[in-house]
Amino acid sequence: xxxxxxxxxxxxxxxxxxxxxxxxxxxxxxxxxxxxxxxxxxxxxxxxxxxxxxxxxxxxxxxxxxxxxxxxxxxxxxxxxxxxxxxxxxxxxxxxxxxxxxxxxxxxxxxxxxxxxxxxxxxxxxxxxxxxxxxxxxxxxxxxxxxxxxxxxxxxxxxxxxxxxxxxxxxxxxxxxxxxxxxxxxxxxxxxxxxxxxxxxxxxxxxxxxxxxxx
Amino acid sequence: xxxxxxxxxxxxxxxxxxxxxxxxxxxxxxxxxxxxxxxxxxxxxxxxxxxxxxxxxxxxxxxxxxxxxxxxxxxxxxxxxxxxxxxxxxxxxxxxxxxxxxxxxxxxxxxxxxxxxxxxxxxxxxxxxxxxxxxxxxxxxxxxxxxxxxxxxxxxxxxxxxxxxxxxxxxxxxxxxxxxxxxxxxxxxxxxxxxxxxxxxxxxxxxxxxxxxxx
Numbered sequence: 001x002x003x004x005x006x007x008x009x010x011x012x013x014x015x016x017x018x019x020x021x022x023x024x025x026x027x028x029x030x031x032x033x034x035x036x037x038x039x040x041x042x043x044x045x046x047x048x049x050x051x052x053x054x055x056x057x058x059x060x061x062x063x064x065x066x067x068x069x070x071x072x073x074x075x076x077x078x079x080x081x082x083x084x085x086x087x088x089x090x091x092x093x094x095x096x097x098x099x100x101x102x103x104x105x106x107x108x109x110x111x112x113x114x115x116x117x118x119x120x121x122x123x124x125x126x127x128x129x130x131x132x133x134x135x136x137x138x139x140x141x142x143x144x145x146x147x148x149x150x151x152x153x154x155x156x157x158x159x160x161x162x163x164x165x166x167x168x169x170x171x172x173x174x175x176x177x178x179x180x181x182x183x184x185x186x187x188x189x190x191x192x193x194x195x196x197x198x199x200x201x202x203x204x205x206x207x208x209x210x211x212x213x214x215x
Numbered sequence: 216x217x218x219x220x221x222x223x224x225x226x227x228x229x230x231x232x233x234x235x236x237x238x239x240x241x242x243x244x245x246x247x248x249x250x251x252x253x254x255x256x257x258x259x260x261x262x263x264x265x266x267x268x269x270x271x272x273x274x275x276x277x278x279x280x281x282x283x284x285x286x287x288x289x290x291x292x293x294x295x296x297x298x299x300x301x302x303x304x305x306x307x308x309x310x311x312x313x314x315x316x317x318x319x320x321x322x323x324x325x326x327x328x329x330x331x332x333x334x335x336x337x338x339x340x341x342x343x344x345x346x347x348x349x350x351x352x353x354x355x356x357x358x359x360x361x362x363x364x365x366x367x368x369x370x371x372x373x374x375x376x377x378x379x380x381x382x383x384x385x386x387x388x389x390x391x392x393x394x395x396x397x398x399x400x401x402x403x404x405x406x407x408x409x410x411x412x413x414x415x416x417x418x419x420x421x422x423x424x425x426x427x428x429x430x
Contacts, residue, residue: 009267021260024253031241038239045236048263051285052224058284065280069273070266 007075008198009045011067013109014059014082017124017186018050022169022177032187033194042200045074055097056083056105063112077116078198081109082156084123084142085176088134099138103145110151119152119197121190125161127170132161152197159189222290223413224260226282228324229274229297232339232401233265237384237392247402248409257415260289270312271298271320278327292331293413296324297371299338299357300391303349314353318360325366334367334412336405340376342385347376367412374404 012018012030020028027035034046047070049062059081071077083105087097097105110118122139126132139157146153160166165185169178178186227233227245235243242250249261262285264277274296286292298320302312312320325333337354341347354372361368375381380400384393393401 016260019260019262022258024250024258026246026249026253026261027241031246034241035239038241043237043239045231045234045267046241047234047266051262052260053288054284062284069269069277073268 006042007045008042008078009047009071009074009076010078010080010198011047011049011070012080012082013049013063013067014121015050015054015084015086016052016177017085018082019048019052020050020183021052022173023180023183025180025183027180027183027187029183029187029190032184033191036187036191037195037198037200040195040200040202042195042198044198050082053086054083055086056102056109057087057097059083060105060109060112063109067113067116071113071116076198079109079113079116079118080121080194081106081118082121082123084138085126085135088123088126088131088138090131095134099141102138103141106142106145106151107149110149117197119154119194120146121154121194122156124156124159124186125163125166127167127175136161152193154190154193156186156190160186221257222260223257223293224262224286224289224291225293225295225413226262226264226285227295227297228264228278228282229336230265230269230299230301231267231392232300233297234263234267235265235398236267237388238395238398240395240398242395242398242402244398244402244405247399248406251402251406252410252413252415255410255415255417257410257413259413265297268301269298270301271317271324272302272312274298275320275324275327278324282328282331286328286331291413294324294328294331294333295336295409296321296333297336297338299353300341300350303338303341303346303353305346310349314356317353318356321357321360321366322364325364332412334369334409335361336369336409337371339371339374339401340378340381342382342390351376367408369405369408371401371405375401 030048034044037044087102089096122142123135143153166182169182245263249259252259302317304311337357338350358368381397384397
């Protein structure tokens with residue numbers, strides 16, 4: 001295995017989907033993106049900072065504490081954020097975090113790690129139709145803000161909402177998280193944009209002889 | 216997939232070996248332990264808190280900040296610590312952390328997360344003979360202190376020192392970290408003791424019908 005000459009370190013910061021809760025393979029979507037990057041010739045140092053139940057506000061509050069010790073020495077430090085589903089959970093008749101406050105949390109998160117480049121992966125689809133509508137609207141708001149501020153945005157809702165595999169595994173699991181197949185679906189949708197953003201070699205062909213790793 | 220009724224959340228806190236640096240599969244030994252636990256019928260919520268270059272002292276200092284937000288809501292909170300190789304690196308004629316200070320850091324770490332149960336995975340073997348001797352002596356010291364204080368100890372040095380696969384991959388890699396095969400070797404050595412400690416069902420047979428996941 002060639003370790004190459006680049007030193008790319010990525011903090012993936014977010015919620016239980018980032019942590020890979022429910023995936024019996026131990027990979028989640030983050031592990032699969034790391035494997036895909038190595039297969040394309042760009043090994044990463046990956047730090048998974050997903051925490052269950054956390055909203056965008058809680059994620060943003062952790063960034064200044066948890067990211068600097070991991071990225072201070074990096075040749076190419078990067079942050080991938082992903083949150084939103086927990087924001088849309090209703091508590092006492094209101095969402096845990098209002099869409100406007102989610103957008104504010106995104107701004108705060110980007111400021112907290114500046115000048116480290118940030119990419120946002122939006123929230124995936126959920127089973128409950130009313131909550132899923134809120135996730136869809138939040139996705140639209142986040143995409144719009146990202147376009148305005150120059151933060152690359154990857155739409156996880158579009159990738160999962162119409163996928164029977166996703167919903168089937170969520171229902172068969174704990175009602176919120178998919179299993180290995182659902183995480184593979186999500187990883188397939190987000191890996192390309194993330195690896196392009198990281199500047200991974202374009203394909204297996206010419207990838208410095210790095211053998212294909214796990215799928 | 217059955218999610219069972221237990222809510223076991225484990226923080227794996229340590230250095231680059233915990234983070235899985237150099238493993239193109241994206242699993243590292245921690246991901247493989249998580250997969251093995253799911254295969255034995257005990258799905259975990261796993262938080263990987265390995266950070267490159269960190270010594271025992273730096274790991275212990277992070278615990279009070281990073282562990283509580285992840286384990287506060289856990290039905291069964293657990294912490295797996297692993298450090299030591301970076302302590303034995305020579306800087307200006309002395310190891311980065313003296314063995315006595317490593318032992319102190321272990322005590323501090325256990326106190327920091329009490330009453331959450333802690334298990335310690337010792338440092339794996341390194342290529343340089345002089346440093347490896349220091350790792351071996353540190354392993355003996357940590358084993359002794361763990362026996363005295365009732366902290367379960369898993370010897371990663373014994374599992375890797377005589378393994379050609381381990382040394383071959385480290386040399387072929389960045390000189391410090393193995394690839395997928397070395398991490399699989401380490402995972403095979405530590406998974407049993409860790410899963411027994413977590414109270415995972417003893418074998419696939421009778422594991423509540425949970426199908427085998429990734430190996």
